Every structure is written in C-alpha cells, then in structure tokens.
Amino acid sequence: DSGVTQTPKHLITATGQRVTLRCSPRSGDLSVYWYQQSLDQGLQFLIQYYNGEERAKGNILERFSAQQFPDLHSELNLSSLELGDSALYFCASSGRDKGEKLFFGSGTQLSVL
Amino acid sequence: AQKITQTQPGMFVQEKEAVTLDCTYDTSDPSYGLFWYKQPSSGEMIFLIYQGSYDQQNATEGRYSLNFQKARKSANLVISASQLGDSAMYFCAMREVFMDSNYQLIWGAGTKLIIKP
Numbered sequence: 001d002s003g004v005t006q007t008p009k010h011l012i013t014a015t016g017q018r019v020t021l022r023c024s025p026r027s028g029d030l031s032v033y034w035y036q037q038s039l040d041q042g043l044q045f046l047i048q049y050y051n052g053e054e055r056a057k058g059n060i061l062e063r064f065s066a067q068q069f070p071d072l073h074s075e076l077n078l079s080s081l082e083l084g085d086s087a088l089y090f091c092a093s094s095g096r097d098k099g100e101k102l103f104f105g106s107g108t109q110l111s112v113l
Numbered sequence: 114a115q116k117i118t119q120t121q122p123g124m125f126v127q128e129k130e131a132v133t134l135d136c137t138y139d140t141s142d143p144s145y146g147l148f149w150y151k152q153p154s155s156g157e158m159i160f161l162i163y164q165g166s167y168d169q170q171n172a173t174e175g176r177y178s179l180n181f182q183k184a185r186k187s188a189n190l191v192i193s194a195s196q197l198g199d200s201a202m203y204f205c206a207m208r209e210v211f212m213d214s215n216y217q218l219i220w221g222a223g224t225k226l227i228i229k230p
Contacts, residue, residue, distance in 0.1 A: 101160055104158035
C-alpha cells in the first residue's frame with residue numbers, strides 16, 4: 001500500500017460530461033502530481049501542486065483543471081469529455097525521502113462512451 | 114531529444130533466468146536520480162529501485178539491482194531469478210530539477226516484460 005488514495009477506481013461516463021477525480025496524498029507529502037496514461041502509452045505528466053499552489057504544468061488540456069486543498073487532498077476536473085480522454089489517471093505524491101520518489105495511487109480508470 | 118530511452122519495447126524471458134532491462138538517459142545536471150517502476154496488468158505503479166547520481170555503489174533491492182554506468186549514462190535494471198509475477202511493464206524515470214528546488218520525473222516509454230514458464 002503506497003499510502004496514496006484515489007477515488008473512484010473506475011468511472012464510466014458519456015461524451016460531453018464532466019467528472020472529478022480525487023486524490024489523498026501520503027501523510028506528510030506536500031507535492032501532488034497528476035498523470036494520464038492512455039492504452040499502451042507511457043505516463044503523461046499533467047500538473048503538479050505543492051502545498052496548495054500550482055508548481056508545474058505538463059500536457060494538460062484546457063478542458064482539464066485541478067486544485068489542491070488546504071488539507072492537501074487534490075481533485076482533477078475533466079470537462080467536455082471526449083472519447084480520447086479515456087485513460088488511466090494516476091495521482092502521485094512525493095516527500096523528501098529516497099530522492100523525491102513518487103508514491104502512486106492505484107489510479108482511476110476513466111471510460112468515456 | 115529523448116531524455117530517457119528504453120530501447121526494448123518488449124521482452125520474453127524464461128522463468129528463473131536473469132533479466133536486464135535497458136535505460137539510457139541524458140542530462141547535464143550533475144545531481145539527478147534514476148528510478149525504476151513496475152506496472153503489472155492490474156495497473157498500479159510500484160516503485161522498485163532508486164539510484165542517486167552521487168551514489169558510489171549500485172543500488173540493490175532484493176532481486177532488483179541497478180547497473181549504473183555514469184559515463185555511459187545508462188541505468189539498467191537487473192532482475193535476478195525471474196518469476197512469473199515479474200511479467201509487467203517496467204518504466205525507467207529520471208528526476209531532474211525544475212524551477213528552483215522543484216523536482217520532476219521524466220519517464221521512458223517502458224518495456225513490456227513477459228516471463229515464460
């Protein structure tokens with residue numbers, strides 16, 4: 001168990017809809033990262049938050065947004081969903097141990113029909 | 114330019130044999146870290162091993178070891194005595210500094226390892 005909690009595990013929705021993915025980082029970790037992994041693809045970095053503030057942006061679409069709350073949990077909002085948004089979405093957190101190792105949640109499998 | 118290169122898209126290995134998964138990297142930062150993660154078919158990403166650029170010895174974690182050759186910029190993962198449960202995707206990643214002390218991981222494309230009984 002990595003200590004990172006992601007909900008829900010599976011999400012099935014229709015095109016044009018909006019969903020929210022939730023992540024609780026490992027206790028004590030201030031950094032939260034969101035990644036997208038499409039079928040047979042590597043990890044695409046979306047966005048990073050550190051202690052409530054956006055730190056870095058990757059390949060995140062304008063239809064997607066995220067935030068980190070004072071209790072350090074984070075939410076990734078995906079709107080106007082398209083078929084191509086179907087993917088596994090990971091949240092990860094990091095601290096100061098083991099070279100800033102990322103601890104990953106189990107992921108949310110999003111299926112857009 | 115690719116910063117992390119995993120040249121083996123897929124590998125088949127006989128059970129109990131040793132496996133070497135290749136990873137080369139490119140960075141001009143003297144301080145960096147290298148990671149290997151495993152992703153089984155169930156989907157979760159599992160940390161395997163870490164090597165810091167200043168670490169004198171190659172990292173080892175149980176059956177996993179990292180063959181770190183700094184001059185060649187390679188960080189190959191070695192799995193000794195492979196098991197059926199080792200069948201998975203394996204990702205190499207490099208930590209680099211981004212924006213002051215902020216760290217980012219750069220990921221390779223992965224290698225799909227299949228262990229044959």
